Amino acid sequence: MRGPDIQWYVILSAILFSVGALGVMLRRSPLIILLSVEIMLNSANLLLIAFSRLHGREDGQIFAISVMAVAASEVVVGLGMIVAMGRRNVELDVDKLRTLRG
Amino acid sequence: MxxxxxxxxxxxxxxxxxxxxxxxxxxxxxxxxxxxxxxxxxxxxxxxxxxxxxxxxxxxxxxxxxxxxxxxxxxxxxxxxxSEESPWSGGPSWLIVGAVLAGGAILAEVIVVVSLKAGNFLSSPQPVTRSFGSPAALGRLFLTDHLLAFEVTSIVLLVAAVGGVVLGSHARQGEDPTEVHART
CATH class of the missing domain: 1.20.120.1200 (NADH-ubiquinone/plastoquinone oxidoreductase chain 6, subunit NuoJ)
Incomplete structure (x- = not known):
């Protein structure tokens, strides 16, 4: 295999995951939190595909495609909730959202 | 080169x-x-x-x-x-310090584990053929070994689509929040 070894992909994926985790933990806006969750899911995808290449089997890529479908579903539901919040004029700030009751 | x-x-x-x-x-x-x-x-x-x-x-x-x-x-x-005036989360500063420490811990763990244990293992990938990762190979796997994952994925997508519609339609009724309670 030409280019960098798998360990560089692992390290890159770890950095991406912690950047995404920091975004989830440190930001207020639910929109940015959703975007950061996407970064975390994508770092997991990178790792799955890297190990799929390491072992020479495509099962990891199958898993990555399933993760993409789950991520798309998560975005649909999350954005639906954010739009519902926006229509009720709830302030978009996860620090101030304390109840689920409409 | x-x-x-x-x-x-x-x-x-x-x-x-x-x-x-x-x-x-x-x-x-x-x-x-x-x-x-x-x-x-x-x-x-x-x-x-x-x-x-x-x-x-x-x-x-x-x-x-x-x-x-x-x-x-x-x-x-x-x-x-x-756009937010104060985009970073509120709360005491030890919470922010804890979040940064937790993020750094994930990073440090992975890098230490990779460099200590798996260095040689990770630098010798298996040889693959030219068709590795092609749509044909993945499609064959999806319809043989991973058929259950394929079907479950389609159900997940269906449920998410229904959920999106439900959330959107509730919001449309709920422009006046009291009206929703009266109607349901």
């Missing part, structure tokens, strides 16, 4: 990944964050190509860079300008 070129492409894509991820987390305006995420997804697609995952790279660009990001940008534009 070819090896050197692959390294250059890899370094460019990795740099783009990291910079755009940091931009997503730190921009004030969610619209710019979403645009930065498109850059992140595109450079990840380049990395997938280097790992000979052609079909996944194409799916990444189509599904993520296309469908999901269009939905994100549409919702952000619909909600209007939500």
């Amino acid at each position: 070819a090896n050197f070129l692959v390294w250059v492409v890899w370094l460019g894509a990795a740099f783009g990944c990291l910079v755009s991820a940091l931009a997503v987390v730190s921009f004030r305006n969610p619209f710019y964050s979403a645009l930065a995420l498109i850059g992140n997804l595109a450079s990840l697609a380049v990395l997938f190509l280097l790992l000979s995952g052609e079909f996944v790279a194409a799916g990444q660009v189509l599904v993520y860079g296309g469908a999901v990001m269009v939905m994100f940008l549409f919702v952000i534009a619909y909600l209007g300008d939500k």
Whole structure:
């Protein structure tokens, strides 16, 4: 295999995951939190595909495609909730959202 | 020479990944964050190509860079300008310090484990044929070994679509919150 070894992909994926985790933990806006969750899911995808290449089997890529479908579903539901919040004029700030009751 | 070129492409894509991820987390305006995420997804697609995952790279660009990001940008534009005065989370400062420590701990753990244990193992990938990661190979796997995952994925997508419709229609009724309670 030409280019960098798998360990560089692992390290890159770890950095991406912690950047995404920091975004989830440190930001207020639910929109940015959703975007950061996407970064975390994508770092997991990178790792799955890297190990799929390491072992020479495509099962990891199958898993990555399933993760993409789950991520798309998560975005649909999350954005639906954010739009519902926006229509009720709830302030978009996860620090101030304390109840689920409409 | 070819090896050197692959390294250059890899370094460019990795740099783009990291910079755009940091931009997503730190921009004030969610619209710019979403645009930065498109850059992140595109450079990840380049990395997938280097790992000979052609079909996944194409799916990444189509599904993520296309469908999901269009939905994100549409919702952000619909909600209007939500730039924040104080984008970072509130609470005591030890909470923020704890969050940074937790993020750094994940990073340090993975790097230490990789460098201590698995160095040799990770630098000897199995040889693969030319059809590795092609749509034909993945489709065959999906319909034989991983048929259950395929079917479950379709159910998950269906449930998510129904959930999106339900959430959207409730919000439309609920422009006056008291009216919702009267009606339901």
